[in-house]
Every structure is written in structure tokens, then in C-alpha cells.
Amino acid sequence: MKITTARRLTQIFFFTLFVWLCLAATVGPLWWQWRGWPIAWFLQLDPLVALGTVLTTHSFHPSLAWALVTIGLTILFGRVFCGFVCPFGALHQFVSWLGRLGGRPKDKMAANTYRPAQVIKYYVLLALLAAAAGNLLLTLVRASRDSTWIALVVAAVAVLALFWLTLRKVIASFRRAVLFGALLVLVWFGAAALLSVERLTLATLQIGWLDPIPLVYRSFNLVVLPATDLAVEKWFPSGRFYTGVGLIGALFVALVLLNLVVPRFFCRILCPLGALLGVIGRGTLWSIGKTGAKCTECALCDVDCEGACNPMGPIRVSECLMCMNCLDNCPSVRPIAYLPRPSSGGEISASGVTRRGFVATLIAGAAAVPLARLDGSTKSDWSPSLIRPPGSVAEEEFLARCLKCGECMRVCPTNVLQPSGFAHGWESVWTPVLNNRIGTSGCQLNCIACGHACPTAAIRPLTLDEKQGAGDFTEHGPVRIGLAYVDRGRCLPWAMERPCIVCEENCPVTPKAIYVSEIESTVRDGTFAIASIDGATVRVSGTPLTPGRFASGDYTCKLPDETRSRRIVANTADSLTLDTAPTAEEPPPPGALLEVQVRLQRPVIDPARCIGCGVCEHECPMTGLRAIRVTADNETRSANRSILLKGSR
Amino acid sequence: MIPPHQSPLDPAANRREFLRRGLQAGAAVALTGGLASLLWNRHPPGDFNREAASALLPDFSDKNAGPKMAIVTGQNRTAMVRRALEAMGGISRFIKRGDRVMLKVNAAFATPAILSATTHPELAAELVRLCLGAGAASVLVTDNPINDPESCFNLTGIGPAVRAAGAELVLPRAAQFAPGTLPGARLIRDWPILHEPFRGITKLIGVAPVKQHNRAGASMTMKNWYGLLGGRRNQFHQDINGIIVELAMLVRPTFVVLDGTASMMANGPTGGSLADLKPTQTLVVSTDGIAADAFGATLLDKTFRDLPYIAGATERGLGTADFASLNPVRAAV
Numbered sequence A: 001m002k003i004t005t006a007r008r009l010t011q012i013f014f015f016t017l018f019v020w021l022c023l024a025a026t027v028g029p030l031w032w033q034w035r036g037w038p039i040a041w042f043l044q045l046d047p048l049v050a051l052g053t054v055l056t057t058h059s060f061h062p063s064l065a066w067a068l069v070t071i072g073l074t075i076l077f078g079r080v081f082c083g084f085v086c087p088f089g090a091l092h093q094f095v096s097w098l099g100r101l102g103g104r105p106k107d108k109m110a111a112n113t114y115r116p117a118q119v120i121k122y123y124v125l126l127a128l129l130a131a132a133a134g135n136l137l138l139t140l141v142r143a144s145r146d147s148t149w150i151a152l153v154v155a156a157v158a159v160l161a162l163f164w165l166t167l168r169k170v171i172a173s174f175r176r177a178v179l180f181g182a183l184l185v186l187v188w189f190g191a192a193a194l195l196s197v198e199r200l201t202l203a204t205l206q207i208g209w210l211d212p213i214p215l216v217y218r219s220f221n222l223v224v225l226p227a228t229d230l231a232v233e234k235w236f237p238s239g240r241f242y243t244g245v246g247l248i249g250a251l252f253v254a255l256v257l258l259n260l261v262v263p264r265f266f267c268r269i270l271c272p273l274g275a276l277l278g279v280i281g282r283g284t285l286w287s288i289g290k291t292g293a294k295c296t297e298c299a300l301c302d303v304d305c306e307g308a309c310n311p312m313g314p315i316r317v318s319e320c321l322m323c324m325n326c327l328d329n330c331p332s333v334r335p336i337a338y339l340p341r342p343s344s345g346g347e348i349s350a351s352g353v354t355r356r357g358f359v360a361t362l363i364a365g366a367a368a369v370p371l372a373r374l375d376g377s378t379k380s381d382w383s384p385s386l387i388r389p390p391g392s393v394a395e396e397e398f399l400a401r402c403l404k405c406g407e408c409m410r411v412c413p414t415n416v417l418q419p420s421g422f423a424h425g426w427e428s429v430w431t432p433v434l435n436n437r438i439g440t441s442g443c444q445l446n447c448i449a450c451g452h453a454c455p456t457a458a459i460r461p462l463t464l465d466e467k468q469g470a471g472d473f474t475e476h477g478p479v480r481i482g483l484a485y486v487d488r489g490r491c492l493p494w495a496m497e498r499p500c501i502v503c504e505e506n507c508p509v510t511p512k513a514i515y516v517s518e519i520e521s522t523v524r525d526g527t528f529a530i531a532s533i534d535g536a537t538v539r540v541s542g543t544p545l546t547p548g549r550f551a552s553g554d555y556t557c558k559l560p561d562e563t564r565s566r567r568i569v570a571n572t573a574d575s576l577t578l579d580t581a582p583t584a585e586e587p588p589p590p591g592a593l594l595e596v597q598v599r600l601q602r603p604v605i606d607p608a609r610c611i612g613c614g615v616c617e618h619e620c621p622m623t624g625l626r627a628i629r630v631t632a633d634n635e636t637r638s639a640n641r642s643i644l645l646k647g648s649r
Numbered sequence B: 001m002i003p004p005h006q007s008p009l010d011p012a013a014n015r016r017e018f019l020r021r022g023l024q025a026g027a028a029v030a031l032t033g034g035l036a037s038l039l040w041n042r043h044p045p046g047d048f049n050r051e052a053a054s055a056l057l058p059d060f061s062d063k064n065a066g067p068k069m070a071i072v073t074g075q076n077r078t079a080m081v082r083r084a085l086e087a088m089g090g091i092s093r094f095i096k097r098g099d100r101v102m103l104k105v106n107a108a109f110a111t112p113a114i115l116s117a118t119t120h121p122e123l124a125a126e127l128v129r130l131c132l133g134a135g136a137a138s139v140l141v142t143d144n145p146i147n148d149p150e151s152c153f154n155l156t157g158i159g160p161a162v163r164a165a166g167a168e169l170v171l172p173r174a175a176q177f178a179p180g181t182l183p184g185a186r187l188i189r190d191w192p193i194l195h196e197p198f199r200g201i202t203k204l205i206g207v208a209p210v211k212q213h214n215r216a217g218a219s220m221t222m223k224n225w226y227g228l229l230g231g232r233r234n235q236f237h238q239d240i241n242g243i244i245v246e247l248a249m250l251v252r253p254t255f256v257v258l259d260g261t262a263s264m265m266a267n268g269p270t271g272g273s274l275a276d277l278k279p280t281q282t283l284v285v286s287t288d289g290i291a292a293d294a295f296g297a298t299l300l301d302k303t304f305r306d307l308p309y310i311a312g313a314t315e316r317g318l319g320t321a322d323f324a325s326l327n328p329v330r331a332a333v
Helices: A003-024 A047-057 A062-077 A080-085 A087-099 A105-111 A116-132 A134-146 A148-170 A174-194 A212-232 A245-260 A265-270 A272-280 A325-329 A355-375 A395-399 A407-411 A449-453 A464-468 A502-506 A615-619 B015-038 B077-087 B121-133 B149-155 B158-165 B223-228 B233-250 B289-299 B308-315
Strands: A287-290 A336-339 A417-419 A432-434 A483-486 A514-534 A537-541 A555-558 A566-571 A575-578 A593-605 A628-631 B069-073 B100-105 B138-142 B168-170 B177-180 B191-194 B203-213 B217-219 B255-264 B282-286 B329-332
Touching: A003 A080, A003 A087, A003 A212, A003 A325, A047 A062, A047 A116, A047 A134, A047 A212, A047 A272, A062 A080, A062 A272, A080 A087, A080 A272, A087 A212, A087 A245, A087 A265, A116 A265, A116 A272, A116 A355, A134 A148, A134 A174, A134 A355, A148 A174, A212 A245, A212 A272, A212 A407, A245 A265, A265 A272, A325 A336, A407 A417, A407 A449, A483 A593, A502 A514, A502 A593, A502 A615, A502 B233, A514 A555, A566 B308, A615 A628, B069 B077, B069 B289, B077 B121, B077 B255, B077 B282, B077 B329, B100 B121, B100 B158, B100 B223, B121 B138, B121 B158, B121 B203, B121 B255, B138 B158, B149 B158, B158 B168, B191 B223, B203 B223, B203 B289, B217 B223, B217 B289, B223 B233, B233 B308, B255 B289, B282 B289, B289 B308
Parallel strands: B069 B329, B100 B138, B100 B203, B138 B168, B203 B255
Antiparallel strands: A287 A336, A417 A432, A483 A628, A514 A537, A514 A593, A537 A575, A555 A566, A555 A593, A566 A575, B069 B282, B177 B191, B203 B217, B255 B282
């Protein structure tokens, strides 16, 4: 079998596996649903996910250990992940191939020549990592404040790194270079001592915008599969809706279609993961290269080159996607091969990143976070409608972990988990938020799927006991994601004197977090003059009644001199039939007034019980703007948002 | 379409050419006018008071002679329902060979069976087995629950249990609802009713637990038919008794099973704690759902007078609130 055939089969296998894992990320008892399948496996394989979360959280989440395999493979064999494994890469390769079917070799060669724009991906990587690294900087500053030893080590490393990276190249004199280095270290410690570093060094994990694995997961979970389900109607009986799929889908479609302009546009020019693997695989043990055997320089190896790494000339090892097309195309006796030694045709290892570009991108990436947070969205202007799924960690930590991969939104059985738009700040774009108007129910009491689907523990994997505050967690109480409040200006029994309490009925907490306050309220034009009383039937005079209007069981009649109202069971145009006959010794005199009242149960929230699940909001019959709504107030994950006094019950 | 002039001074544009082009132009104009007249519609869109073709459910009620009600006490639901049906004359009195049976369970909430907020899966499965044993060609199980349908059927255990017993589970889809107008009704007018799965159905069984319900007083076999409504049915809570009576008019089941093995005394209809339940250890089978619910009220320490919809249904001749008058067969297992 040819190596390229093996590569294609491998790509088809991994792409199919990826689609299958997306499909399997649903809760249910059927064989194809989530039976412990490693649904987030491709995310776990992604070293950028691992590196990004290590930078933001300073810890290595065990589920991401698969990334070490990818790193190891890349060090040994080059970017085989890009060429053989990446499902997004496979899609790009397929579309690029489709778009150039029957094309002339000359045009293909032109399209597959290295472009200076391929450097962009390294800047994308740098900016995303710099935005994620703020916390690390803070930790270093703090540590060097606390311990002289650490301070000295940091200083030494900084001087050496600076010297090695740049100073020896810009400053000719060794003495001046050392002086300059020392000056920089002084600036570092001066800044640490004088500036309020805590507010300048913030971190956010934004790799999900362009990291291909979260991007392709998100696109399939939220756009491709729901769109397919419109046709097959197999996976979700009630369909799937995601707010703002337009933008998610447009990005996905645009990136796929750009392959028609430049083959593997995304892989070559934008992919930050490709850039990272390019850096890791710079000195790869095995690589594509010329053997030194006689080469006619026919340039056929350049014709179908996926990475545009120019295998014929000095090859750009970091750009090589390991598509192996060059080996397949070469008509001669092995002048080009996959070898454990450098190419005899020369290698270009430079990525094209300039020193100034490097520094400027790092500073821009790191500065973007504190600048963005000047909007106060993580402080006092936090968004009350940003209701995070149960188990979510506190907001800043959440933003340091969430990949925007959409796994939680895919697995959520009720479809209540939605990708956030720009309304909650740009850092939150495509992170999960509850929208109780969408889906089949609010957040279900007996469900913990999202936390178990999350690959980075932005949503902690809760047990049912922890979520519900049962068993060992009784003292902690249930996990609250928000608090419902009644809009008394819209609520039927509060504002419009009509019975309802659908919210109370559906409150899943026990005892219910919604209870009712009962009143009997005289209806509009509900005072009538009594004509006569005969047993349980009261005749009234005046305006005729609508027959049956008060017969629904919700209306009562308050007779003069009686403290208790009696239920009306029937009414004609001029009489009311009560469920029991008045017992008064003397019937009220003709002309005395009675009142027809409606028995109203009005919903009231108990904040000590409400968990913010939103089932009430979902069920409220005021479907436009619900009369009962949930906000993120009182959520367990942020101590500073609690409503109740400590110790109150 | 009309080919362009080659040139205004083209000598080839003679009379014949002019006629040919004129005919083409005329045909194009006629075609446009024809299409317009074909699509001509002087009526503005939408008629807010439209009442579409009405989708109603057939009368499934049992016409055979025999007891109308059986009350069995005990703890084992499967044994109780078997005993009750025996007392009614056996399942074969109701289900004949070749019948296609619909079993309407209460699967409203995604809660475990032990909390008794939903029909117990063992009871539903036993009914499926009994029907299939009596020769039913097929048994369908459905409900349009409040929480997520799939989660409801899975978490309550009803889905797996009835599937294992040989029934087909129908998860409601929007396309399966059709608007229906119930004659003489005030509320069920042009309202979506779960209709499509009833195609070819010859028998209908309702099976529901006994639950306290703050708005309706109690939720038993009559309230259970709420699950056949689609649309924004929650607004019917403005007239809960009215809608339950109309549902009793709409749905005429073969028989109903009211499961009071454990009755939800408080915090209904969702429950959520074993503390909400009371072991009332009773199961009722009746061809008269109103009588069954009137009896069920006693399990909740109420009477039918506390439930205005029972009086409403009685007035309309849909059944009797005086269950004792049916001389229910009583047994214990």
C-alpha cells in the first residue's frame, strides 16, 4: 500500500471517529449514545489545549495527558497530527482537493508554494498564549517578592533568556549587553514593587476562537449535526436550537471555502495549533528531505504539497504537514524520502516571525486582557443573565478554562445550554449560558451531564449528591446556578387576577422553592344585589351575568355577614349556585350586596430553596417575556453574589 | 428570451426578423401576465378565527357487560393490577386479538420511579405484557411530558421497561399534533392534540399515580389526559377545572388504572422526596375515570367535592362521582 493511501485511510478513520464522538455526546440509553465513550478525545489530544490551560491554571488536568502523546509523536515524527489525525485538517485537505480536481500541475504548484502569510499563524499562537499567560507572570512576581532565592533564579533566567534571545544580536559590546540586561532586571523588580501588578496581569483562555479542535467540535456540535438532524430527525425528537449559530456556522463555512482560494488556507495561515506543532517539531527526528540521490528537479514533489513547504528546494520543516504526497509523486529512485536526518537539499527552520513582531504580539496579547476587563464585566458589571451550568467554577477561573468547544451544549439533554453571544463580553463568546426559553425544559434536577462532558473542568464533574445537596453534601446544600424572581407586573395572578401557578406546579425542588400566597379578590364589577336566597341558590338583580362565567371552581361568593366565602359551582344570568347553603339564621334582606371573588394563588419565591434551574421560567405561560425569570444572583460559585444572609434558612 | 439586436443598423433586421422578435416579445409578456393571473389572490393572508379541520380522538370506551370498577389493596403493583383486571372479567374483556392499544402513561417529570411523580415502570410494563398476552397486535406507549421527553422516559424507567415488555415508545414530535375543536367545548378549540400516533389505535388505557396538585387539587387519571395536549397548554391553568372536564369529554378510554400504592400527599405534582409520599397501598381499575378519581380523592384525605372538575364531568354525564354506586369489586393481594 502506498503511504498516501495509508494516510487517507487514517484520515478517514479519524474523521469518522470524530463525527461519531460528536454524535455519541448525547444522554440516553441507546447503544450509540454516551456509554463512557471518550467524547472529548480529540480535545485531549490537543497540545494547545493542554498548554493553554497549564498557562492559565498552572495545573495539568489529567484528562489532557493525551496531549503528551501528540507532543511526543511530533518531536519524533513531525506534524503527523496535522497530516494524519486532525479532523479539521482532513476536511480542509478534502475540500482543497475537490476544488482543484483536473487542475493543471502548473497552477497547483503555484498554489502550493510557500507564502509569507504563513507566518500569521505563529502570531495568532503568540497572541493567544500571551493572553493566557498573565497569571503566570503574576505568580512569578509574587514568588520573587516572597523569596529572594526565587527572585535570583528568575533574574538569572531572565538575563540569560534575554541575552540569548536578543541582546547578543543587537548589542555588539558584551559589557553593554550585560549592563542592559541588568537594567531590564531592575525594571522588572521596580515594576513588581511599585505597580499594582495584580490588576495588570490577568489571564483568559481564548484559544477556542481558532484552535482547530475546539473550533471543529463547536461547528459540528452546534451547526453541522443540528442542521443534519433537520433532515434525519433521528437524534433529537424536539430538534436542536443554538443562539447565534449564524456566526459559528459562517466562520466554519468561510474557513472551509477559503480552501478554494488558497489550499489548506486555515492550516497554513491561521492554525495556532499547527504553529505550536511546527515549533515543537522544528527539530523532528524523522522528516521529509532529500536523500542526496540523483534528483532531476522536475518539481513534481512541489505540485501537491499540502503544507507549501517546498520539498524540492530547501524544505521548511515546520510547515511540513506530513501529507507524504511528495514521496508519492516523485518519479525517480528515491531522491526524496522520510528520513531520520536533515535534508540534503537544505532546511529552512526560521518561522518568519520577526523579533519586533514577537515582542509586540506578546505585549499586545498580554495587554488585551486587562484592557478588555476595564469594561467591568468580571467585576461590578457582571451580567445577571449569564447563568452558567451547574458545577461551573467562579467566572474568572471559568474564563481561564473554557475552550468554547460546545461539548456541554451538545450533551445537554434539554438544549437549555446555549453558546453565549457578545452580550456577556467578548471573552464569553461561545461559552455556555442557560437560555430557559430555548429547549424542552430548564436545567434538569437529575442531570449532571455537562460537567462530565467538559474536558477542562470549567464545569466541574459533579455527582448527583453534590448537585442536589444530598448525602455527604447535605450541609452544603444544593448547587445554585441562579435565582428566580416573579415579575409581578406580568404574572397572571399578581397583575391580572387570573389563576395560574404553573411555576409552582413545576418547581422540582422539595419542599418547593415557589410557594403560594392565597387571597380572594373581588372581581371587576363583581358586586351584586341579592334578590332572594333559596337553599344554595342565590338570585341576584341588576346586570345579567354571563351564564357559566363563575362556574369554573375558582370563584367564590361572599355573602354579607359571612366571614367565609362559598365556592360558586354554577351560575345563570341571574343566579349563583353555591357549594353549600348559607347557614345564617336570618337570610340577608333583599337588596343586600354580595361579592363575587376569585380565589388566587400568587407565586412567591423562597431564596433559600431556589436553585435557579429555570424550569419555572421555561413553563411560564407568558411566553414573550416570562413573568418568572432567573438571573445569576445567589449562584453558589460566586460568594459575592449571594442574596441571603449567612446562616439564614 | 429576446435575443439582442446585433446592431441598430443591422441590414439583416428585415420584416421577418421583426415579426420573429415581435412574437417572442409577445410570448414573454403573455407568459408574465399568465403567471401573475395564476397566482392572483385578492385575499390578504391570515384569518385569525380560522378553525381548521378538526382532529379528534375516537371513543374507546368499553361497551361490554361487567363490573365497572375494582379496588385492590396491596403493595405489589403488578399483582394488584392483575388481580383488579381479573375482578373486572379479565383483560380479554377489554383487549381482543388484533387490537392496537395505546397506553397513556404519566411521564411528566424526569424523576426516578421511586418518587412516584410518574407512572411506575413495572406497572406500565405489566399492562403492556397483559395486552400482548391477550392478543393485542401492538402496544404503543406515549405522553407529552413537561420536562425533556427523552429524559423523562429514560429517568422514570418507563421507556426501557415498556420497550423490554414489547411495546413501542412514541416520543411526541411537533408533526404528530393536529389542531382539534371539540364540539361543545370552550377551551379545546383549534388546539393541537397528539393525534398522529392514534392512527389505527383501537383501545386506549390511561395509567396514572395519585398526586396532590396545588392548582387542581389532585392529579390523577383525568388530569393525566393533559399529556395529549400540545401547544402552549400551560395557559389552561387559568381554568384548570374547565380543561380537565373538556379532556374528559375529548378522551373516552377503554379503562384507566389509578395507582395509589404510594400517594403523593404534598409538594405535588413534582414531589422529589420520599417524605412527600404516603403508602396508601391501593390500586384502582375502572372503566369510569371520574369514579376512579373520586375514589382517589379519598386517598389524599379529600373528597370529590374538593375537586370541582369531578362535579363538572358528572354534570356532563361523563361518569359518576358516586363510585360506591358502581359496586366496585374489592380485593387484596
